[in-house]
Amino acid sequence: MIQHFTQHDIEQLEQRQRARFINSLSGFKSANLVATKDVQGVTNLAMISSVFHIGANPALVGMIIRPDTVPRDTLSNIKSSKEYTINHVSSLIWQQAHQTSARYDADVSEFEQVGLDEEYIEGVHAPFVAQSQLKFSLNLREIIELKINGTVMVIGEVEHVLVPASSVQSDGYIDIEALDTVAISGLDGYHTTQHLGRLSYAKTDKPVTLLCVDGAPYEG
């Protein structure tokens, strides 16, 4: 049976219930740990499910941060250091990743609290998550305050990408399923994936076809 929720019905939901419901609507979300360091050298790690692609040239990635909840240290560190890393969450670290959303004090490092390790590369001040299988650093490009509800959109430009060579196909596609990256549903659901396939670039005059590894047409 299809249930029809009107705006009025949604407003009647209890606050946490409404948060779970509305957070389920957009579909599957990315699961990333955002890592930063403050001016005192304290590192910070926050689970963020709103990282999204903005453009490939320049390489821009966006995320939504709600300043009044846990990633507030993340936002102030990004503002001061202009730099952060985004680290994919795998099924080996999903519970630790979720635990970073607890309200730890600003002088406490979530890395230590949840048992994940910091990793550094030359030229990047912000830590990477050692246990993450795909990670990249960004330079802050823009912060846009969304007056409509007080959230903040952070846009960064990709600077360094660390990824297992075996997962990068020759046409540029990265097999994030093979890397065991997980997806999120709602506020707290975690999922691994099973691929249906890759599809060819759509043309008006022919049906889409399945691609095999490296973006070549699938033969039989």
Next chain:
Amino acid sequence: MIQHFTQHDIEQLEQRQRARFINSLSGFKSANLVATKDVQGVTNLAMISSVFHIGANPALVGMIIRPDTVPRDTLSNIKSSKEYTINHVSSLIWQQAHQTSARYDADVSEFEQVGLDEEYIEGVHAPFVAQSQLKFSLNLREIIELKINGTVMVIGEVEHVLVPASSVQSDGYIDIEALDTVAISGLDGYHTTQHLGRLSYAKTDKPVTLLCVDGAPYEG
């Protein structure tokens, strides 16, 4: 072996290769069909992988549109009608959904071209996708031009939600995996999911625990 791509390496990638690579970085993406109707009554349907949650109260959902690619009709229809629907893509319609990204003329309805059916409810001018298992209508609230790369962020407020009653748990969580919603990787990879579980709200003084159906603690 971990491969390190610098900003210089990324700039050296061929244009389509770079697009596939950068589109893979953000993690899994939502798979949605955005449906609109123009002033002449021609319907439009576009696959969009950048729908994301902005807030639950008011219920706000965002998406990134690149005006110079296929969703251009979507954007102009949203601007004129102030209304659109977002429809989850399942493993039954993923190939038809992908096909909507072909460059059909503005006077052609993608519904007809790819073989999906329009569905209407009272009070909503924009069509829903009949075959979609979770769908909602939105009123346009804000259009923000991202000068950094010429893309546009569209923010809408959720008005009507149509969802199978059996998938809505008593705590508000919608089991979108049970609904067969798919996830996207890169530009053209499609995936079904397998749940790892739901996790309790994180607290600093105790480890997270698995939740079972309806958000209750998992017993053994």
